Amino acid sequence: MKPMKIAEGIYQLSVNVEDILFEGLWEIPKGVSLNSYIIKGEKTAIVDGVCGWDGVPESLYALLEQMNITPESIEYLIVNHMEPDHSGWIESFRKINPDFKVVGSKKAKMLLDAFYGKDDNFICVGEGDTLDLGKGHILNFIDIPNVHWPDTIGTFDTLTGTLFSCDAFGSFGKIIDDRIYVDELSKEEQITYEQETIRYFSNVLAAFSLQAKKATAKCSELPVKLVAPGHGLIWRNPEEVFKAYSEYADCSKGPAREEITLIWGSMYGMTRKAVEHAVKVLEEEDIVVHVHEVPKDSWGTVLTSAWTSTGIILAMPTYEFKMFPPMGAVLEELGKKKVYNRKAFRFGSYGWSGGAQKELDEILTRLNMNWDFIEPVEFLGSPLEEDLEKIRIGVKELVKQVKDKILTEKHIG
Numbered sequence: 001m002k003p004m005k006i007a008e009g010i011y012q013l014s015v016n017v018e019d020i021l022f023e024g025l026w027e028i029p030k031g032v033s034l035n036s037y038i039i040k041g042e043k044t045a046i047v048d049g050v051c052g053w054d055g056v057p058e059s060l061y062a063l064l065e066q067m068n069i070t071p072e073s074i075e076y077l078i079v080n081h082m083e084p085d086h087s088g089w090i091e092s093f094r095k096i097n098p099d100f101k102v103v104g105s106k107k108a109k110m111l112l113d114a115f116y117g118k119d120d121n122f123i124c125v126g127e128g129d130t131l132d133l134g135k136g137h138i139l140n141f142i143d144i145p146n147v148h149w150p151d152t153i154g155t156f157d158t159l160t161g162t163l164f165s166c167d168a169f170g171s172f173g174k175i176i177d178d179r180i181y182v183d184e185l186s187k188e189e190q191i192t193y194e195q196e197t198i199r200y201f202s203n204v205l206a207a208f209s210l211q212a213k214k215a216t217a218k219c220s221e222l223p224v225k226l227v228a229p230g231h232g233l234i235w236r237n238p239e240e241v242f243k244a245y246s247e248y249a250d251c252s253k254g255p256a257r258e259e260i261t262l263i264w265g266s267m268y269g270m271t272r273k274a275v276e277h278a279v280k281v282l283e284e285e286d287i288v289v290h291v292h293e294v295p296k297d298s299w300g301t302v303l304t305s306a307w308t309s310t311g312i313i314l315a316m317p318t319y320e321f322k323m324f325p326p327m328g329a330v331l332e333e334l335g336k337k338k339v340y341n342r343k344a345f346r347f348g349s350y351g352w353s354g355g356a357q358k359e360l361d362e363i364l365t366r367l368n369m370n371w372d373f374i375e376p377v378e379f380l381g382s383p384l385e386e387d388l389e390k391i392r393i394g395v396k397e398l399v400k401q402v403k404d405k406i407l408t409e410k411h412i413g
C-alpha cells in the first residue's frame, strides 16, 4: 500500500494483516486492514495508529517516509480508542518521538497508562471538544462509547467533512490494488465486501448493537462527506454505511433478513442423513439458506450467517446427556453476541436417553435468547421415513414463520 490522499491535507496510511485470528479468536479469511490517517495542518496529527506486532509499526514508518513525514514531526496521536490493534505501536513510536501528545478520552487515559506505562503527555477530550491543527483543520470530538470499547470517540474534521470513526463503520477484508473506496469495487466485489462487513459487525460489534445504533444516529447528524474507519474501505456515500450499520444493529433483536441458517454436527452420520434431507427441502423453498457444520466451521463464520438470519435450524445428536459439544459452544457464543428473537427448529439423533433438549433450554434461558421453537424431532439412531416426513413439515413451517415474522414485524410494524 502507498499513502493515499483522501481530502485536502488528509492521507490514509494502511497496512494489511492476514493469517492471524482477529482478537486472537476470529478467523479473517480475507484479511483486514489497519488504517491510520495523517492530518496535515500547521501541525501534524495521526489518527488511529496500528498494532505493535509483526513489523506493522515499521510498515507504517515506511509509509510516513514515502510522505516525507518524520515521526518526530508528528505532534498529536489521536486514539479514537485504545484497543491494541490501533494503539500497540505507541511504545515503539515513543522511542522515536518522546514528545508527541496522545489525544483521547478520559477512559483512554486509564487504558494508556495500564497498557504502556504512565504517560502524562496526554490531552483529554470528549463530546464537543475541539483541536485546531491550523490551515482550517479544526477537529471536533464526539463520544461514541462502546463501539466497541468504552473509551471510544469519533474525530470529525470540519474542514473536509471527514469522520474518523475507528471501529464504527469498519469491516474486515484487506485493501487490494490501492482501491480504498467502497465505490471503487465492482458490483460483485461489493457483495463480497458486504459479507466481510457483516462478519466484522457480528464478530466484533454485535454485543454492542445498541451502542452502534446510537452512534450511527449521532454520526448521521453530522455533515459527513467521508467515513474513514480504522478497518476496511472508506465510504464516499456516508448514508450508505449509516443505513447498513443501522440494519446490522437491528439484526440483534430480529427479525433480520429472509434467511435461514442451518447449523449441524454429527459424529457417525445419523443426524447427517436428516440434515441432507432438510437441505433438499430448503432448496425447494424461495429463501436464502446458509449451512454450517460444527466444529468444522468456526464460530465467527456461523455467527456471520446467523446474524442476518431470521430462522435458525439446529441439528445435532445427544452426547453424554447433553448436546453434541460444539453445538453447545456455538450456541453460547450466539447468545453472548445477542442473537435474539429467532424462529427456530431442532432435530437430531440419540442412542438411549436423549438429553440435548435439556441443555438447549438451559442455554437459551440463561442467555435470554427468546428463540421461538417449532416442536423438535428426535429419532433413535438412523432417521425413519416418518422422522424425515416430520422434519420436512418442520422445515416448511419454519420457512413460513420466518416469512410471516418479517412481513408482520419488519414491513408493517
Ligand SMILES: Cc1cc2nc3c(=O)[nH]c(=O)nc-3n(C[C@H](O)[C@H](O)[C@H](O)COP(=O)(O)O)c2cc1C
Residues within 6 Å of the ligand: 265, 266, 267, 268, 269, 270, 271, 272, 316, 317, 318, 319, 320, 321, 322, 349, 350, 351, 352, 353, 354, 355, 380, 381, 382
Ligand atoms: C461419546 C458419545 C456419547 C453419547 N451419549 C449419549 C447420551 O448421553 N444419550 C443418548 O441418548 N445417546 C448418546 N450417544 C449416542 C448417540 O447420540 C447416537 O449414537 C446418535 O445416533 C449419534 O448420532 P450421529 O451419528 O449423528 O452423531 C452418545 C454417543 C457417543 C459417541
